[in-house]
Amino acid sequence: MSERTLKFAIPKGSLEAPTVELLAKAGYEVYLSSRGLRPASNDPELDLYLIRAQEIGRYVDQGFLDCGITGYDWAYENGADLVDLGELAYSRATARPTRWVLVVPEDSPIRKPEDLEGKRIATEGVGITQRYLAEKGINAEVEFSWGATEVKVPDLVDAIVDVTETGSSIRANNLRIVDTLLTSFPHFYASKAAAADPWKRDKMDRIAMLLKAALLARGKVGLKMNLPKDKLDIITEKLPSLRRPTISQLTDENWIAVETIIDETIVRDIIPELIALGAEGIIEYPLNKIVP
Numbered sequence: 001m002s003e004r005t006l007k008f009a010i011p012k013g014s015l016e017a018p019t020v021e022l023l024a025k026a027g028y029e030v031y032l033s034s035r036g037l038r039p040a041s042n043d044p045e046l047d048l049y050l051i052r053a054q055e056i057g058r059y060v061d062q063g064f065l066d067c068g069i070t071g072y073d074w075a076y077e078n079g080a081d082l083v084d085l086g087e088l089a090y091s092r093a094t095a096r097p098t099r100w101v102l103v104v105p106e107d108s109p110i111r112k113p114e115d116l117e118g119k120r121i122a123t124e125g126v127g128i129t130q131r132y133l134a135e136k137g138i139n140a141e142v143e144f145s146w147g148a149t150e151v152k153v154p155d156l157v158d159a160i161v162d163v164t165e166t167g168s169s170i171r172a173n174n175l176r177i178v179d180t181l182l183t184s185f186p187h188f189y190a191s192k193a194a195a196a197d198p199w200k201r202d203k204m205d206r207i208a209m210l211l212k213a214a215l216l217a218r219g220k221v222g223l224k225m226n227l228p229k230d231k232l233d234i235i236t237e238k239l240p241s242l243r244r245p246t247i248s249q250l251t252d253e254n255w256i257a258v259e260t261i262i263d264e265t266i267v268r269d270i271i272p273e274l275i276a277l278g279a280e281g282i283i284e285y286p287l288n289k290i291v292p
Contacts, residue, residue, distance in 0.1 A: 004045060004199060005044075005045055005046065005047040006045060006046055006047065006066050006067065006194075006200055006203050006204065007047045007049065007064075007065045007066040007067070008046050008047065008048055008049070008065070008066065008067055008068060008207075009048075009049045009050075009051045009056045009059065009060065009065050009067070009068030009069070009070070010023075010030065010039065010048060010049070010050050010051075010068070010069060011051070011052070011053035011056060011068075011069055011070050011071075011186070012037070012050045012051055012052050012053070013052060013053060014092040015053055015069075015070075015071070015091075015092055015186060016050070017092075018090055018091070018092060019069055019186070020032065022088070022090060022211060022214055022215065023041075023211070025214035025217070025288045025289065026207070026210035026211045026213070026214040026288075026289065027210055027288075027289075028041055028042065028043055028046065028207070028210075029041060029042040030048065032050070036050075037049070037050045037051075038050070045203065049065060049068075051065075051068070053070045053071055053074050054070075054074050054077070054078075054124075056068040056069070056070035056074070056189075057070050057074050057075040057077075057078045057080035057082060057189060058078045058080055060080065060082055060189055060190065060191045061078070061080040061081055061082055061191065063191050063193055065191065066190060066191055066193075066194035066200055066204070067085070067188065067189060067190040067191065067194055067200075067204050068188075068189060069088065069186050069187070069188055069189075070186060070187070070189065071098060071184045071185070071186050071187070072087070072182075072184040072185060072186075072187050073098060073100060073125065073128065073163075073182055073184035075187065075189060076127070076128060076182065076184075077125050077126075077127040077128050078127070079127065080189075081192070082189040082190065082191065082192075083189065083190040083191070083192055083194075083195040084187055084188075084189060085187075085188040085189065085190055085195075085204055085205070085208040086187065086188050086208045086211070086212060087185050087186075087187050088185060088186045088187060088188060088211055088212070088215060089185050089215055090185065090186065090215060090218075091165050091185070091186075092165070093165055093166075094165050094166065095218070095219075096165050096166070097165075097183040097184055097185045098163055098164070098165060098183070098184045098185070099163070099164050099165070099180050099182070099183050099184075100125055100128055100161055100162070100163055100180070100181045100182040100183075100184070101161065101162060101163075101164055101167075101170070101177045101178075101179070101180050101181065102116075102121075102132075102159060102160075102161055102177065102178040102179045102180075102181060103150075103153070103159065103160050103161070103162055103170055103175045103176065103177055103178065104153060104154075104158070104159045104160075104175065104176055104178055105153050105154050105174065105175060105176070106174045106175060106176045108153075108154065108158070108159070108176070110158065110159060110178060111178070112178065112179075113132075113136055113138060113178065113179050114136070114138060116133070116138050116140045116158070116159060117138055117139060117140065118139065118140065119140050119141070119157075119158035119159060120140070120141045120142075120143065120156075120157040120158050120159075121140055121141065121142050121143070121157060121158065121159045121160065121161060122142075122143050122144075122145040122149055122152045122153075122156070122157040122159075122160050122161075123142065123143075123144070123145055123149065123160060123161035123162065124144065124145055124146075124147070124149070124162075124163075125161055125163075125181075125182075126142055126143075126144050128161065128181055128182055129142045129161045129181065130142050132161075132181045132182075143157070145160070149162050150162065150169070150170070150173045150175060153175070159178070161181060164177075188204070188207070188208050188211060190204050209291070210289065213289035213290055213291045213292075214288060214289050216289070216290040216291075216292070217287040217288055217289050217290040219263060219264055219265070220261050220262065220263055220264060220287055220290065221261070221262065221264045221267060221284050221285060221286055221287060222259065222260070222261055222284070222285045222286075222287055223259070223260055223261070223262055223267065223270070223282070223283070223284055223285075224257065224258065224259040224260075224281075224282070224283045224285075225257070225258055225259075225274060225279040225280065225281055225282040225283070226250065226255055226256070226257055226258075226279065226280045226281045227255065227256055227257075227258050227274075227277075227278065227279045227280075228254060228255060228256075228278045229253075229254055229255060229256050230254075231277050231278050231279075232247070232256065232258070234277060235258075235274065235277055235279075238273065238277075244260075245258045245259060245260035246258070246259040246260065258279075261287065261290065267284055271284075
């Protein structure tokens with residue numbers, strides 16, 4: 001361990017795998033064991049902790065940790081006073097944000113939030129739900145749920161507030177979304193004390209930049225090729241994704257080298273068109289980071 005270290009929390013649970021993958025693309029390999037909660041990494045200046053996302057904001061706020069990645073929802077739930085170093089647009093399974101939604105059975109008479117007056121709601125996000133109700137002037141009882149919240153309606157409670165990305169689980173359980181309370185992506189948060197320390201702030205800013213660069217590269221690939229010079233205008237006109245490519249003159253004055261970044265999903269359509277226009281030596285390569 002380095003003499004100077006940054007106490008950095010990684011969320012344990014559903015965000016654990018995508019967070020570790022994102023850190024790897026940013027250049028920080030994290031080594032997890034099946035039982036250990038203190039991961040190692042290839043950066044000796046990082047002192048890593050594996051902690052539930054629900055608790056990271058509180059520990060960072062209290063100064064036990066310098067920084068960590070956790071959802072905006074849990075920072076909001078805990079009322080944590082944190083320095084936000086940037087939103088990180090990823091989720092556990094998709095690139096969509098997490099949504100906290102008000103859910104009732106499909107046949108429930110509750111059709112709008114105001115219908116919750118005097119009702120009972122179960123949720124893990126008690127603070128999120130109570131603030132939502134207060135903002136709308138609705139009086140309802142909110143109880144903490146330890147999990148498996150969907151099974152509690154309608155026999156135990158009138159409604160639930162639960163987390164979803166796609167809504168598929170809600171539909172599968174014959175439930176209906178009435179309203180969205182909050183949308184949330186993970187954020188990279190720091191304590192005020194750590195943000196005020198020059199060395200820690202510089203270290204955290206570097207990590208934040210690399211994490212954002214890794215996210216920017218998600219779903220994109222590099223493409224390079226040799227191309228007859230007289231076909232460049234045709235290609236950039238027909239293929240908008242090749243606008244503003246990097247162009248280099250080859251030793252043959254009639255040929256150029258073209259390099260660009262495109263969405264991976266359209267490569268299969270673009271490559272045959274490039275070949276038809278005379279492109280040769282086409283190379284597709286993966287990207288870890290794009291730094292604007």
